[in-house]
Amino acid sequence: xxxxxxxxxxxxxxxxxxxxxxxxxxxxxxxxxxxxxxxxxxxxxxxxxxxxxxxxxxxxx
Amino acid sequence: xxxxxxxxxxxxxxxxxxxxxxxxxxxxxxxxxxxxxxxxxxxxxxxxxxxxxxxxxxxxxxxxxxxxxxxxxxxxxxxxxxxxxxxxxxxxxxxxxxxxxxxxxxxxxxxxxxxxxxxxxxxxxxxxxxxxxxxxxxxxxxxxxxxxxxxxxxxxxxxxxxxxxxxxxxxxxxxxxxxxxxxxxxxxxxxxxxxxxxxxxxxxxxxxxxxxxxxxxxxxxxxxxxxxxxxxxxxxxxxxxxxxxxxxxxxxxxxx
Numbered sequence: 001x002x003x004x005x006x007x008x009x010x011x012x013x014x015x016x017x018x019x020x021x022x023x024x025x026x027x028x029x030x031x032x033x034x035x036x037x038x039x040x041x042x043x044x045x046x047x048x049x050x051x052x053x054x055x056x057x058x059x060x061x
Numbered sequence: 062x063x064x065x066x067x068x069x070x071x072x073x074x075x076x077x078x079x080x081x082x083x084x085x086x087x088x089x090x091x092x093x094x095x096x097x098x099x100x101x102x103x104x105x106x107x108x109x110x111x112x113x114x115x116x117x118x119x120x121x122x123x124x125x126x127x128x129x130x131x132x133x134x135x136x137x138x139x140x141x142x143x144x145x146x147x148x149x150x151x152x153x154x155x156x157x158x159x160x161x162x163x164x165x166x167x168x169x170x171x172x173x174x175x176x177x178x179x180x181x182x183x184x185x186x187x188x189x190x191x192x193x194x195x196x197x198x199x200x201x202x203x204x205x206x207x208x209x210x211x212x213x214x215x216x217x218x219x220x221x222x223x224x225x226x227x228x229x230x231x232x233x234x235x236x237x238x239x240x241x242x243x244x245x246x247x248x249x250x251x252x253x254x255x256x257x258x259x260x261x262x263x264x265x266x267x268x269x270x271x272x273x274x275x276x277x278x279x280x281x282x283x284x285x286x287x288x289x290x291x292x293x294x295x296x297x298x299x300x301x302x303x304x305x306x307x308x309x310x311x312x313x314x315x316x317x
Contacts, residue, residue: 008169008172008175008176011119011122011176012119012175012176012179014115015115015116015118015119015179015180016179016183018111018114018115019112019115019183019186019187020186022108022111022112022190023186023187023189023190024190024193026105028107031107031108031111
């Protein structure tokens with residue numbers, strides 16, 4: 001398991017952030033800001049969940 | 062007197078315009094056929110382009126990473142359910158990639174399958190977003206219709222009041238014109254009568270009364286004297302006349 005194995009994740013996160021961030025928003029500035037916030041939140045969520053899974057795997061390994 | 066021609070008031074050109082309503086069904090079908098078309102139907106081309114790029118590129122990336130073999134309902138039935146949420150691209154990929162066999166396993170095959178499935182699910186989100194925009198648009202149109210209906214009703218009431226005022230003014234002007242014409246005709250008739258009847262000429266305050274007496278006046282004075290004598294004789298037989306005492310000098314005496 002290496003970091004290169006997670007390279008498939010950013011494209012999905014970007015696409016999800018673009019769609020979810022633009023949903024319910026109007027205006028280019030508001031949409032852009034919402035996409036950035038969504039992407040940050042998604043990244044943090046993925047990182048936190050990944051760390052939790054890694055720790056749990058280390059503990060119970 | 063000039064009369065005002067009857068005018069028919071018309072609605073002003075500033076009636077609030079109402080946009081056309083949009084169908085949620087059409088938006089959903091368009092969004093299902095191609096990601097972003099629903100937003101284009103609602104009138105948001107920027108968001109439509111964003112959805113098309115995000116979802117379309119993810120779906121195409123999934124196809125590319127799987128060697129254009131992931132849209133296969135027999136092999137991947139559960140994923141095909143997610144692919145089917147992206148109707149147009151899935152149908153095109155299904156018909157264009159039939160019979161393709163992978164010679165060797167792709168390194169990112171699983172990621173490609175995930176990409177294509179996530180693209181279909183994201184298209185549902187995009188369709189829901191377009192439906193929300195359609196609902197907002199129709200709500201705004203309903204508000205515009207209420208405003209326009211209120212505007213039209215107010216204008217109609219205003220026009221009715223203006224028409225009523227115009228009719229009242231015309232009626233007043235007609236009545237005034239009739240009164241003036243009748244006054245003119247009466248004055249003409251009265252003047253003609255006054256100048257044609259000799260007895261009324263002496264009673265009028267016009268310049269004819271101040272002129273010097275003529276022979277005709279003398280004859281009239283005699284006639285009046287005779288009448289006064291007759292009146293006097295009548296007064297003696299009955300109650301006294303209200304014209305004055307009986308010993309008042311008559312016209313006959315003045316003329317004589």
